[in-house]
Amino acid sequence: MADIAALTQLIEPEVEKLGFALVRVKMMSGEDGPVLQVMAERPDTRQLVIEDCATISRALSGMLDEADPIADAYRLEVSSPGIDRPLTRLTDFDDWAGHEARINLIDPVLGKKQFKAVLKGREGEAIYAVIPDEDDLTFDFKNIHSAKLILTDKLIAETAPLSTEGAETITEEEG
Structure with a gap:
């Protein structure tokens, strides 16, 4: 499997250069093979809209194709951490x-x-x-x-002003 720490060091500067904060990098098993999941958020809203996912996905796709840090074929998934987010930092x-x-x-x-x-x-x-x-x-x-x-009523109430668009995910084929 891929070295997550090395992938994180490669991905984080690219995500930050676009003005986002990296939440998590994770390799997962998917129905069609390995998936490289990248969770990010806007520092001001703590969410990501579909256009943000697409922007990050395009930037990372090119960089990952060039660096080729993962030996096998995989899919890249860029997503928001959502309301019931992982706590990684x-x-x-x-x-x-x-x-x-x-x-x-x-x-x-x-x-x-x-x-x-x-x-x-x-x-x-x-x-x-x-x-x-x-x-x-x-x-x-x-x-x-x-x-x-x-996910609790308190958490929902405190994040309610935020858009529900942040739950979107973009998936691209990688190899």
Whole structure:
């Protein structure tokens, strides 16, 4: 499989040059073979409209064709992170403090590797959260296997002014 860290280093400057922020780069299995998923957002709205996806897709397609960092054929998918977004950057834990997230850890904290918790922010790489009616948690950012916001009425209400167009996805054949 492709080296995600190397792909991220290749893709992030291109996305930023277009005025967007990279959220995640991920290789996934798709029905028609491997898919390189690139999630990005506008820093001001935290969304992407279909035209933004197309702009990023065109720029990345050319750059990836030239660099050829993936040996096998794959499809490029550019998308918005959506409302119930993955939390992939340290700043996400500050930005989404007060919201519920589903968190999967590599090593257990307080005997748990998986939990739903309300994010309380961070200090350095220490992430603070609380499991409602249970425990306060502190865990290291590097211990996170995956984290994602949970769709709640509060999250919907706080993101309601944003357009629903951000859920669009563009897919192109790559090889």
